[in-house]
Amino acid sequence: MGYQFDFSAVIGNWKLLLIGLQNSIILGATCLVLGLSLGLIVGGMRYMRAPIVNWPATAFVEVFRNTPVLVQIMWFFFAFPIISPVEINAFTAASLGLTLNTAAFSAEIFRAGIRSVEKGQWEAGKAIGMTYIQQLRRIVLPQAIRRMLPAFMNRAVELMKMTSLASVIAYGELMHKAKQISTLEFNPIEMYTVVALIFFALIFPLALFVQRFELKLKDSG
Amino acid sequence: MTEILRLRNLHKSFGPLEVLKGIDLAVAQGEVIVLIGASGSGKSTLLRCINFMEIPTSGRVFLHGTPVGRQTSSGVSYVERELTQIRARIGMVFQHFNLFPHMTALQNVMEGPRTVLKCSPDECRNRADNQLRKVGLEWKADAYPSQLSGGQQQRVAIARALAMEPEIMLFDEVTSALDPELVGEVLITMKELADEGMTMLIVTHELGFAYSVADRVLFLADGNVLEQGSPPEVLTYPKEEATKNFLRGHSSFRLPEPQLD
Ligand SMILES: Nc1ncnc2c1ncn2[C@@H]1O[C@H](COP(=O)(O)OP(=O)(O)O)[C@@H](O)[C@H]1O
Ligand SMILES: [Mg+2]
Numbered sequence: 001m002g003y004q005f006d007f008s009a010v011i012g013n014w015k016l017l018l019i020g021l022q023n024s025i026i027l028g029a030t031c032l033v034l035g036l037s038l039g040l041i042v043g044g045m046r047y048m049r050a051p052i053v054n055w056p057a058t059a060f061v062e063v064f065r066n067t068p069v070l071v072q073i074m075w076f077f078f079a080f081p082i083i084s085p086v087e088i089n090a091f092t093a094a095s096l097g098l099t100l101n102t103a104a105f106s107a108e109i110f111r112a113g114i115r116s117v118e119k120g121q122w123e124a125g126k127a128i129g130m131t132y133i134q135q136l137r138r139i140v141l142p143q144a145i146r147r148m149l150p151a152f153m154n155r156a157v158e159l160m161k162m163t164s165l166a167s168v169i170a171y172g173e174l175m176h177k178a179k180q181i182s183t184l185e186f187n188p189i190e191m192y193t194v195v196a197l198i199f200f201a202l203i204f205p206l207a208l209f210v211q212r213f214e215l216k217l218k219d220s221g
Numbered sequence: 222m223t224e225i226l227r228l229r230n231l232h233k234s235f236g237p238l239e240v241l242k243g244i245d246l247a248v249a250q251g252e253v254i255v256l257i258g259a260s261g262s263g264k265s266t267l268l269r270c271i272n273f274m275e276i277p278t279s280g281r282v283f284l285h286g287t288p289v290g291r292q293t294s295s296g297v298s299y300v301e302r303e304l305t306q307i308r309a310r311i312g313m314v315f316q317h318f319n320l321f322p323h324m325t326a327l328q329n330v331m332e333g334p335r336t337v338l339k340c341s342p343d344e345c346r347n348r349a350d351n352q353l354r355k356v357g358l359e360w361k362a363d364a365y366p367s368q369l370s371g372g373q374q375q376r377v378a379i380a381r382a383l384a385m386e387p388e389i390m391l392f393d394e395v396t397s398a399l400d401p402e403l404v405g406e407v408l409i410t411m412k413e414l415a416d417e418g419m420t421m422l423i424v425t426h427e428l429g430f431a432y433s434v435a436d437r438v439l440f441l442a443d444g445n446v447l448e449q450g451s452p453p454e455v456l457t458y459p460k461e462e463a464t465k466n467f468l469r470g471h472s473s474f475r476l477p478e479p480q481l482d
Contacts, residue, residue: 124319124378126274128333128385129309131301138336142323 009185010194013177020177021198024163027173031095031163032156035102042103043110057107064104070165073097077169094166102159106152113148114140146217153210160203174198223250224286225420226271226389231280233266240266242444243280248389251418255431255452258441259467264424267441268391271422272311273304284310284388309337312382312390316397318374320366326353326377327362333385352380356410372403376410383414390414392423428471432456440464 010017045057064072077093088096117140125135167176174195182191226248233241240263248254256264269275271282273289276299282289289307290297321329330349334340340348353359356376366374375395382390392411396404408430415421415434425431431438431452438455440448440463448461459465 118319120315120317120319121321123274124315124321124381127272127308127313127315128381129305129337130333131305134336138332139321143321146323 003189005190006187007190007194009181009187010190013181013185016177016181017174017194017198020172020174021202023171024160024173024175025202027091027094027098027163027166027171028156028160031098031102032159034095034099035155035159036106036152038099038103039106040110042107043114046107046111047114060100061104061107064101065108069097069101069162070168072101073165073169090166090169090171093169094163094171098159098162098166101162102155105155109148109151109155110144113144113151116147117143150210150214150217153206153213157203157207157210160206161199164199224248225250225252225284227283227286228271229281229283231267231270231282232278233263233270233275234278240444241270241277244444244446246439246446248420248422251420253415253419253421253423253434253436255435255438256422256424256441257426257428257431257438257455257467262441263444264441265393268313268393268422268424271389272308272313272391273299274308274313276304309333309385310388312385312387314375314378314382314390314392314395316394318366318371318378318398320374320378320381322366325363325365326358326369326380329366329377330380330384333381338385348384348386349380352383353377355383355413356380357406370403371399372406375399375407379407379410379414389420389422392421392425394424394426396425396427426471428456428468440467442467 042057042060045053046061048054073094076096077088077090080093080096081088121139121143122135125139130138163173164175166173167179170176178191178195182188185191224247226246228244228246231241231244231246232239244267246254256267258264266275270277273282277297279296281297284307289303290299320326321332324332327349330352331345334345334348335342350359350362353362356379358373358376358380361369361373361377366377369377379395395411396407399407404427408427411421411423412430412434423431423435433452435452437449438452439446440455440459440461442461442463448455448459448464455464456468459468
């Protein structure tokens with residue numbers, strides 16, 4: 001083989017990579033906040049029995065959970081603009097795909113979390129005279145959210161990885177910058193190795209933290 | 222004798238299944254009533270209709286002579302707000318305790334006064350301290366439910382209900398889930414409560430306990446009160462064949478009085 005590694009072009013382009021990393025984090029954070037909020041709403045809708053509320057929420061969740069994210073992002077970038085009255089740039093398209101995908105998964109986490117609280121807990125609250133909202137706020141949600149946290153943190157990890165898919169529609173995140181640099185400098189081995197390392201450095205601590213947290217939850221019962 | 226609770230022709234169905242078939246019952250202030258009956262005879266459903274955990278299908282509940290709900294042409298209609306207030310005035314203790322696992326014993330007991338009654342922090346704390354002391358668990362105030370024995374959890378659950386200063390207490394098989402050696406402490410707590418004059422409706426299979434605390438025993442069968450009277454009348458000299466059969470099943474094996482001194 002005798003390949004001579006040469007990282008000088010990678011280091012020389014560090015400013016570009018930093019901008020890419022920044023964009024990746026902006027995209028991930030935006031989609032996490034929006035996705036969780038929308039997920040709470042959709043999860044609540046799935047929890048209700050009225051078909052007019054439940055059915056659209058269920059359809060939404062199933063569509064976004066059962067199609068590839070890459071397809072969702074491409075669809076929002078290439079197909080959606082044709083039927084949409086407003087302009088869709090790469091960031092908007094990527095955000096739409098990733099946010100809706102995160103919302104669909106977190107809706108299920110919310111729903112499962114609330115369902116995991118035993119019926120007796122609602123009843124005990126009701127029996128001392130609590131309203132439905134008080135039962136939810138004081139008794140059920142505090143227990144449910146503790147159980148949901150590891151799943152949400154895993155979502156955040158997954159989302160961070162999925163941001164790299166936005167490179168296919170030329171959103172200037174880390175992966176896209178790397179592609180540009182490696183085409184100009186003919187250094188795919190060095191470039192993509194470094195990108196992998198950057199992602200690893202970013203995500204591994206987060207994943208470790210989730211594992212620790214899950215263990216701690218298990219210990220405290 | 223002041224009447225505190227009256228049920229008039231109370232019916233409850235779940236779909237096609239009629240569980241309560243017209244219960245009439247008047248309960249005096251301070252009276253202790255024990256409900257017995259086979260599994261599935263509707264004992265839990267009766268208790269749960271009294272504090273509106275279940276809405277009766279028809280019939281009426283009166284508290285201090287005041288009917289709950291509004292009579293309309295198509296039956297009795299209930300407003301959730303009124304039911305919430307009724308539930309706050311009637312304490313209920315469950316078979317499986319249902320303590321809030323994310324709160325300490327003290328926080329469990331303070332929760333009702335705090336969230337429902339909107340008491341001041343001092344008042345909440347006072348009530349909780351008093352009730353925990355009463356059930357003998359002030360020394361476990363900072364323990365979480367998972368750190369308590371079943372008997373202790375059930376006593377905290379009783380304290381939680383008492384902190385609301387209820388007018389009536391309902392107990393639904395509160396010792397059925399306990400290991401035998403933990404049953405006594407819970408029954409003693411209930412006996413003390415009865416001696417203080419609390420109005421109580423108790424579903425239990427502890428017939429010895431029923432005999433010694435009840436003012437009146439009701440035998441429920443198939444959604445009706447088949448037989449009622451003083452503990453000796455129902456438990457020692459039952460008249461109905463169904464009551465006799467039930468008691469036979471509960472006293473097949475008996476211990477002669479243990480000599481413990
Ligand atoms: N929420 C419910 N939905 C449907 N059926 C119920 C419900 N609660 C109780 N039942 C039925 O009503 C009957 C009486 O139940 P219950 O009051 O719990 O009896 P007990 O406490 O005397 O054992 C049983 O047949 C039970 O299956
Ligand atoms: Mg029962």
